[in-house]
Amino acid sequence: MTDRLAVLTDTGSIKDVPGVRVGHRTIVRHDVRTGVTAIVPTPVPTPERPLPCGLFVGNGHGKLIGSTQVAEMGTLETPIVLTNTLSAFGAADALVGWMLDRPDCADVVTLNPLVAECNDSWLSDIRQRAVTAADVRAALDDASDDFALGAVGAGTGMRALGFKGGIGTASRAVGDQRLGVLALTNFTGHLRLDGRPVEPANTADPEGNSCVVVVATDAPLDARQLGRIARRGVYAMGTVGAAYSHGSGDYAIAFSTRRADDARSGCVREKDLDPFFSATLEASAQAIVSSLWHAETTHGRAGHVAYGLRETLRERGLLDR
Structure with missing residues (x-):
């Protein structure tokens, strides 16, 4: 299994899309x-210079702040911030403040922050609302192409598919373009690796499940096409064992780093979208596996424990190292 897992987990990064950076703030x-995780396209999108963006809601049991304007207008006006459920609203305010402080937003009087969340209350005392505005700003300011995976940032307290969840990433080349995915995983189901079931480390089934898949590409795609790509991000959850349960907020956000004005001319033709669909399915599934592979066993509140996938497989004699 060792060689096959290397293939499943060493699959590139969202940073492979030029101009896409990621920052974390981890609170333990x-x-x-x-914690909080920020996906920051560079140059930073603003209301005057937005990026084309689409989204797909597989199950809407969640708080995706800013989603209705993205669905209506097809544009991304800010970086994307990920955090825990009860900190999402404060994070949105902090993101607005960070944007308004920018010189290129000096005349801005309306702004649509995009903030998504997962519920980490099984491992974390979520009622403390521990993520502060300073944490959000730090994640945005520290965004780079060198970022950690696993139990970090917004993924610090997450659990998925019977193991410790968190932040994962992967990418694919599509011709001369690149498509990358970052996943925040916190959902129920039974993990499948390469089509084979993996027995969970424990049988706890916490409430408040969700997953956020963020897809970035430098291909010239419009908002409608990006919405079609976002669908594949949610579909990919099923390939690794998602249960799509009642309490799960299953979301995908897809954006292009080509500015909206540019993308309307010279978009990829509809009949040429299939390679992007395949890339999204593969990279999203592998980003989810990546989030489990890089997350270490975490002890949380009330004696709860989420076991790391790699440690569990090693204890079962399924890994050489």
């Missing part, structure tokens, strides 16, 4: 295991 203290 007492009963808190939480």
